[in-house]
Amino acid sequence: MTAQLEYPDIQDSDALLSVQGLWKVFGPKAQRVPHRPELAGLDRADLYAKTGCTAAVRDLSFDVAPGEVFVVMGLSGSGKSTLVRCLTRLIEPTAGRLVFEGEDLRAADEKRLRALRRSKFSMVFQHFGLLPHRKVIDNVSYGLEIRGESKPDRRRRAQEVIDLVGLAGNEHLYPEQLSGGMQQRVGLARALANDPDVLLFDEPFSALDPLIRREMQTEVVRLHREVGKTMVFITHDLSEALKLGDRILLMRDGAAVQLGTGDELVGAPADDYVREFVRDVQRADVLTLRWIARRPRDGEPLDGPELGPDVLVREATRLVLEADRPVKVVSNGTLLGVIGDEEILAVVADN
Incomplete structure (x- = not known):
């Protein structure tokens, strides 16, 4: 791996971030690592042994589109939580560029x-960070208060x-009177109250029990559908990533392993690490027909049902198993391929 120190002009990019x-x-003299290829190419153990430094984020490049749910996934120590804090410079990056709506965030002053x-x-x-002495409505409106908005306006927005x-109905309760799931809803409401362009989630549901966690995942899906906010969501849970993400960045030791849609990670893993990561996924619930469609065989009837x-x-x-002829996979009037029992059962049986 070598340091990437020259960047393309993104003025015409459609990316929000x-x-x-x-x-x-x-670590000591951290700035030298990205700029010296002989250091940038070392793995984590060798870099630490040679320099006393740890590269928590390594040469990452990606764009987040407006309205996208961009999931960053990885095991503990992969660098995902450091990354999300670098995006707003809560942690100061060592090298690279952060561009938001065309503005270079690394050039921004503290104000x-x-x-x-x-x-x-x-x-x-993940830890809700609610103010225990404030009621729900006052926790939700806290950011608006800091921003200097009037009490009537912030109460209305909250x-x-x-x-x-x-x-609704819990506005005047205190955090200690709420369940974990309800407390996280307060945290979500507080984040939405400012009407931000980007919502950043750092493993927000990992401390919740499985049932409440699934409910909150569904809540995020619903909220995204209703308000359309751009979201960057950090998780170590593959099922959560597949449920929420338009695209998923899989990280390991601070570096990107693969970036793609959920079906791309499952259908075309970049290496053995990704392959092992997605090994237990129910492939039939993730893969789409484009992954299993094949060319029609000579003489095969092409008047079967159509699917996208x-x-x-x-x-x-x-539908495929009940059809008496292959199902056509069609996009915008173009035949992409056909699917029969063999193709369907190969995926279903693989589960």
């Missing part, structure tokens, strides 16, 4: 950063997002 060659190195964090970004943490996240390429294998199984 662009990360280019981002490094975060902890500008505070303004951006108050108006453009909101963060939801009530709107309290209703949105399903907390983005239909999940699970959703197509009954």
Whole structure:
């Protein structure tokens, strides 16, 4: 691995947030690591042995589109939580560029950063960080109070997002009177109250029990559908990543292993690490028909039912197995391929 120190012009990019060659190195003389190829190419153990430094984020580049749910996934120590804090410079990057709406965030001074964090970004943490002496409505409106908005305006906005996240009727309770799931809803409402452009989630549901966790995942899906916010979501849970993410960045030892949609990670893993990571996934619930369609055989009838390429294998199984001829996979009037019992059963049986 070598340091990436020259970046393309992104003025015409459609990305809301662009990360280019981002490094975060902890340790003495950290700045030298990204700039010296003989150090940048060392693995974690060798880098530490040679320099006393640890590269928590290594040469990461990706774009986040407006309205996208971008999931960063990895095991403990992969660098994902450091990355999300680098995005708003809560942790100062060592090298690379952060560009938000065309603005170089690394060039922003402290006053500008505070303004951006108050108006453009909101963060939801694993530990709720609620103020115990404040009622729900006052916790939710806290950011608006810091921003200097009038009490009537912040109460009105707080009530709107309290209703949105399903907390109506709990406005005047204190955090200690709420369950873990309800406390996290307060944290989510507080993040939404500022009407940010980007919501940053750092493993927000990992401390919740499985049932409440699934409920909160569904809540995020619903909220995204209703308000359309851009989201960067950090998790170590593959099922959570597949449920929430439009695209998923899988990290290992601070570096990117693979970036793609959920079906791309499952259907075309980049290496053995990704392959092992997705080994237990129910492939029929993730793969779409585009992954298993084949060319029609000579003389094969092409008058069977039609399905789109983005239909999940699970959703197509009954139709394919009940059809007396291959099912056509068609996109915008173009035949992409056909699917029969053999293709469907190969995926279903693999589960």
